Amino acid sequence: MTRDAMRLHRVVRTFGSGDAAVTALHDLSLSFAPGTxxxxxxxxxxxxxxxxxxxAGLDRxxxxxxxxxxxxxxxxSENRLTRLRRDRIGFVFQAYNLLPTLTAEQNVALPLRLAGRRPARSEVRDVLARVGLVDRARHRPGELSGGQQQRVxxxxxLITRPDVLFGDEPTGALDSATGRTVLRMLRGLADDERQTIVMVTHDPVAASHAxxxxxxxDGRLAGALDAPSAEAVAAEMTRMAATPC
Known part of the structure; x- marks a missing residue:
C-alpha cells in the first residue's frame, strides 16, 4: 500500500478562547497521495x-x-519543525517574495545557503531548467515578467526537493495566459517528476489543472471532485454559494 505524502486526521484549529473563540477548522481529515x-x-x-x-507546519x-x-x-519542537519546513516542505505564495538585489539563481540558492549549504551551480541551474528559466539565471527580478518571477x-x-509543494494562490497575481503557463508547469511537475502539490485557489480554471x-x-470538508473540469468546479462553487449556512 502506498504511503500518503501527507495526511491530516481530525484536525481542529480554534483561535481565541471563551465566547470570543472562532473555530477555523472542524474535525478535518484529508490525505494527499504521492505525485498528485x-x-x-x-x-x-x-x-x-x-x-x-x-x-505546511506554519501553524499548529x-x-x-x-x-x-x-x-x-x-x-x-519549534527547532525541529523549522528544519522540517526547510528540508521537506516547499511553499509558493501569491507574492513572489524574491529579493530584488539577487539574481534568479541567487534567489533559488537562498534556502540552501540559509541552511548552511553551499549549493553547486549545476544544482541551481538544474532546478531553473525544470521551470524553463535556465536562460534567465543571471537576471534580477526587475528584469523578469511576473510569470517568470513566479517560476523563480x-x-x-523546489531546490530542497520537498516532499510536498504548497501553493497559496500562486497564479493569483498573474494574467490568465501567464497563469496557465505556470499551472501547466505545475501539472508537469506532478506528472513527470511525481511532485506532490497542494494549491489553494479561487479560480475554477486553475483548479481544473489538478x-x-x-x-x-465553514472549516469542514464539503465535497470533492476527481479529474475536474473548470465548468464542474464553477458549478460546485455556485451550488455552495446558494446553499444556506
Whole structure:
C-alpha cells in the first residue's frame, strides 16, 4: 500500500478562547497521495488558508494529527519543525517574495545557503531548467515578467526537493495566459517528476489543472471532485454559494 505524502486526521484549529473563540477548522481529515496535484477551494472564510498553514507546519492545530510521510508535525519542537519546513516542505505564495538585489539563481540558492549549504551551480541551474528559466539565471527580478518571477519562486521552493509543494494562490497575481503557463508547469511537475502539490485557489480554471479538488465550507470538508473540469468546479462553487449556512 502506498504511503500518503501527507495526511491530516481530525484536525481542529480554534483561535481565541471563551465566547470570543472562532473555530477555523472542524474535525478535518484529508490525505494527499504521492505525485498528485490537489486544489483546495471554498468561499472566503472557509478555512483554506488555515488548512494550508497547518499542513505546511506554519501553524499548529489545536488538536488532531498532521503527518508528513511518517513524521508527526504536531509533536515537533519549534527547532525541529523549522528544519522540517526547510528540508521537506516547499511553499509558493501569491507574492513572489524574491529579493530584488539577487539574481534568479541567487534567489533559488537562498534556502540552501540559509541552511548552511553551499549549493553547486549545476544544482541551481538544474532546478531553473525544470521551470524553463535556465536562460534567465543571471537576471534580477526587475528584469523578469511576473510569470517568470513566479517560476523563480517555484524553483526556489523546489531546490530542497520537498516532499510536498504548497501553493497559496500562486497564479493569483498573474494574467490568465501567464497563469496557465505556470499551472501547466505545475501539472508537469506532478506528472513527470511525481511532485506532490497542494494549491489553494479561487479560480475554477486553475483548479481544473489538478487531479482532485477538495471544497471547504465553514472549516469542514464539503465535497470533492476527481479529474475536474473548470465548468464542474464553477458549478460546485455556485451550488455552495446558494446553499444556506
Amino acid at each position: 496535484f490537489t486544489a483546495v477551494m471554498g468561499p472566503s472564510g472557509s478555512g483554506k488558508s488555515t488548512l494550508l498553514q497547518c499542513a 492545530p489545536t488538536s488532531g494529527s498532521v503527518l508528513l510521510g511518517d513524521t508527526e508535525l504536531t509533536t515537533l 519562486a517555484i524553483a526556489r521552493a 487531479d482532485r479538488v477538495v471544497f471547504l465550507a
